[in-house]
Amino acid sequence: MRKHTTVIRFFENHRWLLRDPRFATEAALRLGSARRGLATTKAKAARLRMELVRRQRASEQRRFLASVERAPAKAICHVFGSYCDQALQVARCESGYSTTAQNGQYLGIFQMGSHERATFGHGASALVQAKAAYRYFVLSGRDWSPWSCKPWS
Known part of the structure; x- marks a missing residue:
């Protein structure tokens, strides 16, 4: 040059x-x-x-x-955006942020059932589980009714 x-x-x-x-x-x-x-x-x-x-x-x-991938709370906030606080409360209540949490047929951070996991996808990482839960959340009208834990309770 x-x-x-x-x-x-x-x-x-x-x-x-x-x-x-x-x-x-x-x-x-x-x-x-x-x-x-x-x-x-x-x-x-x-x-x-x-x-x-x-x-x-x-x-x-x-x-x-x-x-x-390593930090479930980061993954949840990354995926849920403005609904981060609510999603964190639901995830803490459902699984204590554990990606391996299991309660009967319900698995993961958001304790999604086998039908929901098959419908929305589900993986081992926090990011994949958060994305699946977000798809479910959006499909349900951005409502927490599918989960037994609610962010306001």
């Missing part, structure tokens, strides 16, 4: 070379080559910067999701 900018700067400072018939052809070729090279280099640098940013964001996203 420095090479190209140096050549361009040289011809900006010595414009007479572009007007003098003895040097004009060669000067125009060199200047055009430097401008194309600079444009190519800038485009490549921009692509590399974008790729670096994309990778950094992906890495941050993976770290965040890994922390959410």
Whole structure:
């Protein structure tokens, strides 16, 4: 990049070379080559910067999701958003935030039954269980009636 900018700067400072018939052809070729090279280099640098940013964001996203996977409360708040406080109260009451909690056919943080687990999906991680419970919550009209624990009790 420095090479190209140096050549361009040289011809900006010595414009007479572009007007003098003895040097004009060669000067125009060199200047055009430097401008194309600079444009190519800038485009490549921009692509590399974008790729670096994309990778950094992906890495941050993976770290965040890994922390959410390990912390049920974080996973619940991540999924339930503005309903976080209510969902935390229900999950604490239902399972004590335990992803492995079991009561008969009811499993997980939100103690979902076998039919609900089959319908909304259910996995071992807090994030997957919270997403399944959120789908159930939304389908039930953003109402806590499917759960025996209520956030206001």
